[in-house]
Amino acid sequence: SRRLALRSPDDEAGVPVGSSSRDRQLEGPIATEHTDRSSSRRTDRAVLATLSAELDRATRAHGGAVVGHDDEPDLLLALDPADPAPAEPAEPAGYRLLRAAGRVTVTADHPTSLLHGWFHVVRLGAVAFDGPDTDEHHAPVSALRMLDHWDNVDVHPVMGQVERGYAGGSIFYDAGHVRADLSRVTTYARLLAAVGIDRVAINNVNVAAREARLLTDDLPEVARIAAALRPYGVRTHLSVSFASPVTLGGLPTSDPLDPAVRTWWRDAADVVWRAVPDFGGFVVKADSEGQPGPFAHGRDHADGANMLAEAVAPHGGLVHWRAFVYNHTQDWRDRTTDRARAAHDHFAPLDGRFAGNVVVQVKHGPVDFQVREPVSPVLAAMPRTRVALELQVTQEYTGQQRHAVYLGPAWSEILRWQPWGDAAGPDDAPDGGAPVTVADLASGRGPGGQGGGIAAVSNVGDDRFWTGHPLAQANLYAFGRLAWDPALDPPAVLDEWIDLTFPGAPAELRAAVHAILDESWHTYELYTAPLGIGFMVRPGHHYGPDVDGYEYTPWGTYHFADRDGIGVDRTRATGTGYTGQYPAPWREVYESLDSCPDELLLFFHHVPYTHVLHSGKTVVQHVYDTHFEGVERVERMVERWEDVAGLVPDDVARRVSDRLTEQRRSAVEWRDQVTTYFWRKSGIPDEQGRTIY
Ligand code: GCW
CATH class of the missing domain: 3.20.20.80 (Glycosidases)
Incomplete structure (x- = not known):
């Protein structure tokens, strides 16, 4: 039950908050000359009202009280417009978080930045107050x-x-x-x-x-x-x-x-x-x-x-x-x-x-x-x-x-x-x-x-x-x-999301969500189009496999598979010259079969199915192995979720289960179509003799 307070210049002078240095930084000299100050004041007032409502809402949900800024609050949000505002600040504005003896002050020179600072405290939860004394400046790396x-x-x-x-x-x-x-x-x-x-x-x-x-x-x-x-x-x-x-x-x-x-x-x-x-x-x-x-x-x-x-x-x-x-x-x-x-x-x-x-x-x-x-x-x-x-x-x-x-x-x-x-x-x-x-x-x-x-x-x-x-x-x-x-x-960001979405998530739930999501991008890559070639989706809606779906269309997304090999030659030496659009070192790295990373091989080169990747596998064996592995991984995702589904609200549990069931069906469909396609094109059997149609 903490005491929260908001302070803005309006409190003292009764005047609206001025236009911000941040707006000037975002839009450069053009905005400095012409920005209508009343418009930015309108936004500023709206955001300040929101902040005040957020404090009320937080105390209603978690106890505590909103107090005056002079009443020794545990958390003070202070709007402190730079005066005079620098003409061209070097960095996009953020907020400052100061913690001394368990009391936190967040200061910003713009109401929206102060709002972002408030949500930073929300994200931290109790840790915001419990940590050691600190004085931090948080600013977005990018202004837009x-x-x-x-x-x-x-x-x-x-x-x-x-x-x-x-x-x-x-x-x-x-x-x-x-x-x-x-x-x-x-x-x-x-x-x-x-x-x-x-x-x-x-x-x-x-x-x-x-x-x-x-x-x-x-x-x-x-x-x-x-x-x-x-x-x-x-x-x-x-x-x-x-x-x-x-x-x-x-x-x-x-x-x-x-x-x-x-x-x-x-x-x-x-x-x-x-x-x-x-x-x-x-x-x-x-x-x-x-x-x-x-x-x-x-x-x-x-x-x-x-x-x-x-x-x-x-x-x-x-x-x-x-x-x-x-x-x-x-x-x-x-x-x-x-x-x-x-x-x-x-x-x-x-x-x-x-x-x-x-x-x-x-x-x-x-x-x-x-x-x-x-x-x-x-x-x-x-x-x-x-x-x-x-x-x-x-x-x-x-x-x-x-x-x-x-x-x-x-x-x-x-x-x-x-x-x-x-x-x-x-x-x-x-x-x-x-x-x-x-x-x-x-x-x-x-x-x-x-x-x-x-x-x-x-x-x-x-x-x-x-x-x-x-x-x-x-x-x-x-x-x-x-x-x-x-x-x-990214895994730490996922932790933040888990904390905010499933407050008090038990360790098993957290572990399962990580197990399902941490590697999920690679998993999807494993069971869909291989080695950077892309597309192979059903035309129009773009869901599910269709290896040749775009091969003879006007859209320009081709893979050029024939009985011998696959891939797009984008080299300067023998292809479309796309590699030349990169500066060094990439123009050389991508140009050469020896240095091109496996995961992008077919984006840059047309190679025989027997071409040996840096991984030591042939292209065609890589296709087989990744597609079987992709489906196995999805099966593990489904199992992990079933173990923890009881820990989240029923409707969430059901929706996730339904989607995972569809993901498994779709991954199997991808696996079977892609492996069969390459087996039929190449005539090269799977070393492991798995079922291909
Ligand atoms: O990815 C493609 C989509 C189109 C989209 C287009 C774009 C809005 O298939 O639906 O159109 O890109 O980015 O403009």
Whole structure:
């Protein structure tokens, strides 16, 4: 029963809290000049009210009392705006946690940072008070941490309401409208604040006619969503259609260099910020998979992005411009076009041309969120651009929330990857400074210093467990925590999630959840497409095995298996030249069969089935062994859960059991199709004589 208190400058002076140094840092000089202070005060007041409600709620749940800040509280949350605020602080703001003689003070200069500090204390629980005296500063490594929803207002005939959504319908929309009751959105914002996410894009990047109108006719409804997110310091972004000037504005063109088009977007942005003063900005998928873009007007992506950037700049807004651009109408007979090359071919030459409030958002791999891909070379190719890393929390290609797949370890590997090996940048020797990681690039600590942050596609829907599979909540949690601090250890993050989700979890439950999830990403990799080749999924919905499903399609995701071998030759010597998009040492490491890591072998090389891996196994024997092992591991996951299911609420237990049953069925299906395919293609029997069909 602890005594909790909140202190803000309002208490003393009765004046609203001023705009924060953090906002200025996020948006650079443009925002400093123009940010409307009253809009940020509105957010600040909303978040302070939330903090005060959080303290009440905590004392109601756990005892104790909310007291005045002068009454010697055990925990004091103190808003302490820097005065005067530094023009350009070097680090994104976080909070300071001071513990002296069992009393804790959390101080921040921005209400949202203070809220994040509060949730840090919640996460620590009693330990927050019991530890030794300390004075710590916690700041997110990256200033921009965002979730993208691929939600449609209407139910799309093929994609459903949430494109690649596996957790029911949208939390924002129902029956063609923004929901009347948005209380769940506020609860969602609370979950996000608890893991440090503070920006959400609320509609699909594939913007259909109905959804395009969120920008105009539906603004009052968007404002309601923003109001539901605001109390937890989460800012709203919209995906917009590049063709809006024509489709919504009735103009004859959407040419980004046309003055009338520029005026249309400026006016549109003005109206948006009038409706939502703390609006975050626009997300754009242009010239990709049928979405309109600048190409139709003979312009490039920088022309398109900069035109929107100019429109949102007066409001301190951002444009997240996606680099997921490739030809999806390829001819499989054409061996020269390589989808993996596309993002780099399109974007690297534009480095230096994007405005300061454009973030170029790059998928983590060159193809499409596969269980295993090399890290995209685009992330290291644009030092003069704010580049963001895009991850996929929704499990489109990793089991669609029917399979338990904890992605924390995968993201951790990506975030820690070093594009220049042991060197700190393109021109540095290996001992010329600390090696730069992907996390450094995304947070502005790499060459050029232009971080665009970290974004991910959300896995949340209106499902009663939020994420379909209750264990998939761990992915949402881990994304937020790793975006805040990419150095965190994924199993430790999982422990945090277990503590918060199953309070007082007995040791057996904790051990079982670890046994099920810790290695689950590798397990999924074992029983699906081998050695970095990717896809092999059923076309369209992307669930379950279909080895040749995409082999003769226009989408450009091929494996080229024949009776002798498999893999895509992406070398400079004899293939598509994709390896040349990497800096040293990777351009050489991937180029050579000898040094290419096994797990990516078939991404980079076409080899005979008898090729011997570094592991000592042939490719075909590796395929057999991994697929049998994958299924055995899933069987152990099922058993582990049955042992502990009685320790969690019945509905959770049942849902997890049902999903694990499906995972086992699906893993067997994958195993049998993939092993049979390779046996039939190669005619090489399994050394262990197991059943192959
Ligand atoms: O992964 C693919 C998905 C599409 C998605 C696209 C993208 C929103 O299959 O459904 O469209 O990527 O990222 O734009």
